Amino acid sequence: MSFAVGERVRVSAREHRGHHRTPGYVKGRVGTVERRHGAFTNPETRAYGESGLPERELYLVRFENGHVVSADIFEHWLEPA
Amino acid sequence: MSNDHDHDHPHEPIGHDGEPPAAARAQALEELLVEKGVITREAVRQGIDWLVSRSPADGARLVARAWVDPEFKQRLLEDARAAAGELGLDAGPSPKVVAVENTADVHHMVVCTLCSCYPRALLGPPPAWYKSLPYRARAVSEPQAVLAEFGVELQPDVELHVLDSTADVRYLVIPRRPEGTEDLDEEELAALVTRDSMVGVAEPAAPALSG
Numbered sequence: 214m215s216f217a218v219g220e221r222v223r224v225s226a227r228e229h230r231g232h233h234r235t236p237g238y239v240k241g242r243v244g245t246v247e248r249r250h251g252a253f254t255n256p257e258t259r260a261y262g263e264s265g266l267p268e269r270e271l272y273l274v275r276f277e278n279g280h281v282v283s284a285d286i287f288e289h290w291l292e293p294a
Numbered sequence: 295m296s297n298d299h300d301h302d303h304p305h306e307p308i309g310h311d312g313e314p315p316a317a318a319r320a321q322a323l324e325e326l327l328v329e330k331g332v333i334t335r336e337a338v339r340q341g342i343d344w345l346v347s348r349s350p351a352d353g354a355r356l357v358a359r360a361w362v363d364p365e366f367k368q369r370l371l372e373d374a375r376a377a378a379g380e381l382g383l384d385a386g387p388s389p390k391v392v393a394v395e396n397t398a399d400v401h402h403m404v405v406c407t408l409c410s411c412y413p414r415a416l417l418g419p420p421p422a423w424y425k426s427l428p429y430r431a432r433a434v435s436e437p438q439a440v441l442a443e444f445g446v447e448l449q450p451d452v453e454l455h456v457l458d459s460t461a462d463v464r465y466l467v468i469p470r471r472p473e474g475t476e477d478l479d480e481e482e483l484a485a486l487v488t489r490d491s492m493v494g495v496a497e498p499a500a501p502a503l504s505g
Binding site: 234235236238248250251253256271273280281282283284285286287 | 392453455456
C-alpha cells in the first residue's frame with residue numbers, strides 16, 4: 214500500500230514474533246506521513262538469511278503528543294487512518 | 295565487540311539470563327563465519343579500521359560548507375550522500391543518509407530507540423550515551439528534559455522534533471550557525487561544529503572572542 218506525504222496513517226498494533234523495526238511505542242498510534250524514503254529490503258526476512266525481497270516502501274511518520282517524534286515505518290505496518 | 299560498559303572498576307561481565315556477554319557472542323560468531331568462509335579476518339580488521347577512521351570532523355565539513363553555501367545546503371538536504379561525495383566524503387554502507395536542518399522554528403534531535411543506528415560514516419562511532427538504554431527511552435518520552443540535561447533550553451516557540459532512526463535511514467542534523475561567526479572562514483566554522491550538535495543534543499560551540 215502506498216501513502217502520500219501528509220496522509221494520516223495508523224501503525225498496526227499487531228504482535229510480531231521475531232526481528233522487526235517497528236518500535237512498540239508507536240504501535241496503534243495515528244500519525245502523518247512526513248517523508249517517503251523509497252523502497253528497502255524487508256528486515257523481517259533479511260534478518261533470517263533471506264533476500265528481504267520484495268522491497269517495501271519506508272515512510273517517516275510524524276507523531277505528536279506534546280512533542281514531535283517521527284519514526285521510520287515500513288508500509289506493511291501502516292494503514293489509512 | 296565491546297559490551298559498552300565503560301567505567302573504572304573491574305568486575306565480571308554482567309550477563310543476561312545466563313546468556314554469554316556480547317563480546318563472547320560476537321567472538322563466537324566471528325569464529326564461525328571465518329570457519330565457514332563467509333568473512334575473513336582481514337575483512338573484519340579492515341571494517342573496524344574504516345569505522346574508527348571516521349570522525350565528527352567529516353560531518354563538520356559538510357555543515358560548515360552548508361553554512362557558507364546555500365546551494366550546497368539545498369543539495370545536502372535533498373541528497374546527503376551525493377553532497378558528501380562532492381567533498382570527497384564516503385557516506386558509507388547504510389543505504390540512505392538524510393540531513394535535517396535546525397532553524398529558528400524547529401530543533402531536530404536524533405535517537406535510535408531500537409539499537410544504535412547512527413551516521414557512522416560521517417560522524418564516526420557513536421558515543422556511549424547514544425547507545426544507552428536511558429537515552430534511547432527518554433529521547434522519545436521526555437526529549438525536553440533530555441535536552442535540558444545536555445544544556446540546551448529551547449525557546450517556547452521552537453518545535454522539538456525527535457527523529458527515531460528505526461530502519462534504513464541515518465539522520466544528520468545541520469545545527470544553526472552561531473551568531474557572531476560572519477567573519478569566519480569555512481575551516482574556522484567547521485571547528486565549531488561538534489559531534490553532539492550534529493546529533494541535535496547541543497548547539498555548536500560559540501566562536502572564540504577575537505580581540
